[in-house]
Amino acid sequence: AQTVTQSQPEMSVQEAETVTLSCTYDTSESDYYLFWYKQPPSRQMILVIRQEAYKQQNATENRFSVNFQKAAKSFSLKISDSQLGDAAMYFCAYSGNQAGTALIFGKGTTLSVSS
């Protein structure tokens, strides 16, 4: 079975600084998808970034980028120029490549941003 591990329950960063959230996963599949979701206090799940395993290039979305290391099964999220609105719980998630596959989530990392 696939598992997702986030080893940092809490992280903090100052405004305008950069922070990296860690995620590792375990799978025997060769083709899969990885995601980072943000969950603010409203509890709405917001997709931050997505990475296809077959793509070697790391995904980037504005201030958010990932470091995808397939061999090491590592998928970290880097937030640059942190803003107060980035404060939230961040979940790393895995999805296999079969139709009807659900997301498997890590335990989450609570990110606080200070001014």
Next chain:
Amino acid sequence: GAVVSQHPSRVICKSGTSVKIECRSLDFQATTMFWYRQFPKQSLMLMATSNEGSKATYEQGVEKDKFLINHASLTLSTLTVTSAHPEDSSFYICSARAGDLHNSPLHFGNGTRLTVT
């Protein structure tokens, strides 16, 4: 963009009663919907996969007779918590895949906070 509507957003019920939560895909058809449960400051735990026109697939440890799932149309899945107990109090979130492909986008509802008194 695609929207998933979940209703109600909050519900309080008494022990022993049943509660129904609806998950609708508003502008797309979803053959598969997923139900998650989230305790405070914890992760989303998959409860079951809801398949249109067939029985839901439940994760290990989830009581299918307690958490009844019905996916009667391509735009609606319902989760009914039967004979609710205080330990069923939690945040329930549904999600739906906009398309049949494994790489189709997954959209989440806004969740339902259930409190059983």
